[in-house]
Amino acid sequence: MIEAMRSTVAKWAIRFLLVLLIISFGVWGIEDMFRPPTEVQSVAKIGGEIISKNQLYAQFQRSVNLINMRLGGNFDNRQAARLGILDRTLDEIIDRRLLSIQVSNLDLAVDEDIIRQELSNNPQFAGSGGRINKAAFQNFLRQQRLSEENFVAELREQIKQNQLLSALTAANQVPKALLEALYKFQNEQRIVDIVTIPYASTTTLAEPTKFDLKQYYEKNRKRFISPEYRDISVIYLDPKDISPSINPPEDKIREAFEARKESSSTPEKRDISQILIIDEKKLKKLYSSLRTGKTFNEIANLLTGKDPQKLGFLSRDDLPTPLAAIAFQTASNKVSSPVKTALGWHVVKVNSIKPERKPTFAELRPQIIRELAREMAIDEIIRITEKIDDALAAGSTLEDAALATNLDLKKFLGVDAMGKGKNGQPIHNYPSTQRFRELASQLKAGESSLIEEADDGSYFVLRVDRIIDPATRPLAEITSKVISSWKNFKKQEAAQKKAEQLMTAAKVSGLKTAAKIQGLSYASTKPFSRFIRKQEVQISGALSAEIFRAKRNALISAPDLKGYSVAQVTKVITANSSKNKNEVQMLRKTVEKALSQDIGEQLLLYLRENNGVEINKKAMLELNQEQLGG
Numbered sequence: 001m002i003e004a005m006r007s008t009v010a011k012w013a014i015r016f017l018l019v020l021l022i023i024s025f026g027v028w029g030i031e032d033m034f035r036p037p038t039e040v041q042s043v044a045k046i047g048g049e050i051i052s053k054n055q056l057y058a059q060f061q062r063s064v065n066l067i068n069m070r071l072g073g074n075f076d077n078r079q080a081a082r083l084g085i086l087d088r089t090l091d092e093i094i095d096r097r098l099l100s101i102q103v104s105n106l107d108l109a110v111d112e113d114i115i116r117q118e119l120s121n122n123p124q125f126a127g128s129g130g131r132i133n134k135a136a137f138q139n140f141l142r143q144q145r146l147s148e149e150n151f152v153a154e155l156r157e158q159i160k161q162n163q164l165l166s167a168l169t170a171a172n173q174v175p176k177a178l179l180e181a182l183y184k185f186q187n188e189q190r191i192v193d194i195v196t197i198p199y200a201s202t203t204t205l206a207e208p209t210k211f212d213l214k215q216y217y218e219k220n221r222k223r224f225i226s227p228e229y230r231d232i233s234v235i236y237l238d239p240k241d242i243s244p245s246i247n248p249p250e251d252k253i254r255e256a257f258e259a260r261k262e263s264s265s266t267p268e269k270r271d272i273s274q275i276l277i278i279d280e281k282k283l284k285k286l287y288s289s290l291r292t293g294k295t296f297n298e299i300a301n302l303l304t305g306k307d308p309q310k311l312g313f314l315s316r317d318d319l320p321t322p323l324a325a326i327a328f329q330t331a332s333n334k335v336s337s338p339v340k341t342a343l344g345w346h347v348v349k350v351n352s353i354k355p356e357r358k359p360t361f362a363e364l365r366p367q368i369i370r371e372l373a374r375e376m377a378i379d380e381i382i383r384i385t386e387k388i389d390d391a392l393a394a395g396s397t398l399e400d401a402a403l404a405t406n407l408d409l410k411k412f413l414g415v416d417a418m419g420k421g422k423n424g425q426p427i428h429n430y431p432s433t434q435r436f437r438e439l440a441s442q443l444k445a446g447e448s449s450l451i452e453e454a455d456d457g458s459y460f461v462l463r464v465d466r467i468i469d470p471a472t473r474p475l476a477e478i479t480s481k482v483i484s485s486w487k488n489f490k491k492q493e494a495a496q497k498k499a500e501q502l503m504t505a506a507k508v509s510g511l512k513t514a515a516k517i518q519g520l521s522y523a524s525t526k527p528f529s530r531f532i533r534k535q536e537v538q539i540s541g542a543l544s545a546e547i548f549r550a551k552r553n554a555l556i557s558a559p560d561l562k563g564y565s566v567a568q569v570t571k572v573i574t575a576n577s578s579k580n581k582n583e584v585q586m587l588r589k590t591v592e593k594a595l596s597q598d599i600g601e602q603l604l605l606y607l608r609e610n611n612g613v614e615i616n617k618k619a620m621l622e623l624n625q626e627q628l629g630g
Contacts, residue, residue, distance in 0.1 A: 043623065044090060045614040046097050051090070053619055060089045060627075078453075081627035082435075087620065096161070098607040103160040110159045115152060118159065168599055174591045180577055182591065183584055187575035189527040192547055194539070195515040197498045198563040199491040208486050214475065216486045221472045223485060227416040228470050232440055234410050234462040235388065235402050236431055237381045243373035246380075256368045257361050265358045267315040271351040272327055273308040275300045278344040286338065286347065296335055296349045313354060323348070378457060385451045385459050398448065398463050414468065417441045435628075436460055450625065495564035499557045502566050506555055511568045527573055543567065 042050035064080045080086065116132070119125050125137045141148055208216070217224065273296065277283065282303050289299045300308040316324045322339050323346050330336040330350045338345045384405050391401040402409035412430055414422045419430045419437065431437075433454035440462060443449060448463040475482060498518075505514035515522040528537045530548050539547075543558040543565055550556045550569050557566045577584045 041616075041619055043616050043619045044094060045612070045616075046094060046101075047612050049097075051093055051097075053623055056086075056090055056093065057623065059093060060086050063089055077627040081624050086624055086627060090615070090620065094608070094613060095604055096157075098604065098611055098613075099161040099164065100157055101611065102607065103157070103164050106164065108160045108163055110156045110163075114159060115156060118155060165596075165600055165603075168603065174588050174595070179584065179588055179591070183577045183580075183587055184575045186531065186587070187529055187580075187583075188548070189529050189573040189575075190547055190569055191525055191527050191571040191573070192567045192569050193511050193522065193524050194565055194567040195502060195511060195520050195522050196560055196563045196565040197495045197502070197520065199488070199495050205487050205490055208483060213479070213482055213486060216489070217475050217482050220485070224473050224478055224482065225470050226422070226473050229414040229416055229422065229468040230440065230464055231466040231468075232412045232415055232462055233398055233465055234412070234431070234436075234460055235398060235405075235407055236410060236436075236458060236460045237384060237407070238456075238458040239374050239377040239381060242377040242380060243370070246373040246376050248369055248372035248376060252372055253365060253368050254361075256372060257364055260364065260368070261358060264364060265356060266354075267317070268328070268356040269313040269315050269354045270327060271313050271353075272311040273349045273351060274311055275303060275308050275347045276344050277303060277338070277347070280345065283338060283345060286345075290335065299347075308349065311348075381459050385461075388461060389451055392448070392461070398461065401461075411465075415440070431458075431460065433458065436462065440464065452628070492559070492564065496557075496559075499564040499566050503555050503557055506566065506568070511555065511566065524570070527571075539565070 041053045043053050043056050044051040060080070061077070063085055064075065064077055067080070067085075068075045119132050119137065124140065125132050138148075141151060275286075275296075277286065286299065286303060289302060294302070297307055300306065314327075316328055318324075319327060320341050322341050326336045326339045326346075327348050327350065330348065332350050332353050334350060336346075336348045336350075338347050340346075384407070387405050388401045391404050392398075396404070399409055410429070412427055415427055415430060417437070419427055419432065421427050431454070433456055435452055435454050439449045439452065443462075443464045445464055445467045449461055451459060451461045453459055502511075502514055502518060502520070505517070508514075509517070512522050525537050525539075526534060528534065528544075530544065533539070533544070538561060540558070540560045543556075543560050546556040546558045547567055547569060552569050552572050555566065555568050557564065559565075
């Protein structure tokens with residue numbers, strides 16, 4: 001419950017990763033988390049107790065390890081920090097501590113039977129007969145570097161906290177009247193007659209006069225505000241720029257070939273068809289058919305009523321062990337003897353064989369050279385960044401550091417957050433990596449970054465030289481853009497006027513007749529709700545909102561996707577909750593969960609405000625930079 005409650009304030013990108021942690025009760029082990037530490041630097045304080053940098057890092061590392069377990073590796077501290085998991089981990093620790101203080105004041109207790117039940121109910125530790133799989137449990141503890149005592153203590157604390165939250169939310173009852181109103185609001189459907197006046201067909205526009213243009217510009221100055229622009233200086237080291245000039249030694253290429261040739265080999269593959277027999281009694285008929293010389297297709301149809309199943313080209317590893325053994329013993333164009341697996345009895349025919357193929361040195365050489373050159377380029381870049389770092393630490397400017405390392409200092413003038421210049425076009429050779437763009441947008445004028453590693457393995461250090469604040473661009477500078485905007489406005493204005501005339505006529509003769517007289521196309525929609533519209537119901541959100549505000553037979557108009565539309569509500573289909581009890585029950589659970597989350601969130605906010613929570617932002621920034629490689 002506590003994890004679900006917190007998810008409302010987490011970023012969407014982080015939610016998925018946190019769910020992976022929750023699978024193991026959200027219990028990561030926080031032994032000694034609040035003992036007075038020997039590490040003097042704290043990242044947070046709760047009342048008189050501190051959370052040290054080392055303690056937070058230990059908890060963060062457990063989080064990363066758990067995500068790695070669930071994702072199968074390839075998830076590191078740098079990725080976790082970028083996703084905000086370090087900050088999220090601190091929030092988790094603080095929330096747990098605040099709830100721990102609260103349950104301690106209430107003197108809640110959890111007996112051993114409840115602990116055993118929780119462990120046996122966890123699929124990760126479930127054994128046969130409702131018992132705990134001790135081997136799986138101990139393996140989990142080893143992976144997380146936890147003692148059983150500490151794990152159980154934290155689980156006990158978690159259960160107490162859940163008891164507290166359950167007590168607060170147990171009385172959450174969604175009133176029947178509210179549930180009915182929500183269900184009807186969500187599921188009410190409407191059918192409308194609709195006529196759309198396309199913007200493009202409303203009128204042929206003459207070019208605006210200078211007076212028209214100036215008047216429109218003055219009234220709509222906010223539309224023509226330029227974004228913030230920045231002047232950026234950067235030393236950017238990209239392995240792909242350096243690696244072409246690097247020639248790896250021949251002995252290193254040979255050594256890499258020997259290390260990679262096995263993994264680069266293509267295993268033997270066989271084109272296999274099979275007959276799968278579930279009924280063991282049919283085996284006698286199979287043997288008889290094989291002896292009489294029937295074809296494989298004939299045998300398959302005789303025993304299963306259909307042709308053999310074509311499995312295609314498979315390697316030994318693609319098949320279950322017993323089936324792989326017999327399939328790779330059988331010669332090409334021959335039929336195997338039956339072999340049993342958990343699925344039944346298999347008989348396979350080997351149609352053809354692609355032998356194992358090991359690449360030659362000549363074939364792998366170009367790829368190895370590229371990879372070794374990149375690795376050597378990264379090593380060279382790291383040596384260069386150390387020199388840059390030393391120069392900057394000694395007080396040198398970026399210009400001096402670039403000169404000392406014989407590198408170009410690139411300058412980009414007037415760049416917006418999207419990497420575009422004042423002409424709206426992408427800046428040539430402007431770095432596109434996420435980390436670079438983030439820092440280029442975040443630093444203040446005159447500030448420099450640390451040496452950073454980008455997502456693609458490049459390294460950079462940048463300085464924001466100047467920030468040009470957003471401002472209304474002069475008319476002379478954007479005349480063509482203002483003309484285009486004026487024309488669009490005039491087309492929309494004409495379409496709206498024509499729609500108003502249509503509405504006036506429709507009140508007298510009806511929408512269908514009025515549309516026909518004016519030569520406009522007319523259509524009736526299929527039923528649609530506020531939130532679900534089938535593909536054929538192509539209307540804007542603005543028009544949909546007006547439709548659901550209107551009464552039956554009312555005429556309304558609003559901007560649509562391609563023009564200005566006039567619509568008439570011809571039918572209102574009220575949602576019947578009594579015929580959709582499952583949907584109502586699902587809605588009830590959703591609302592109850594939302595209410596519970598809200599109560600839990602309010603509790604945590606109250607506890608934070610009343611327990612003196614302080615976060616050391618500087619220490620957190622340093623720890624984040626350490627994980628990001630800064």
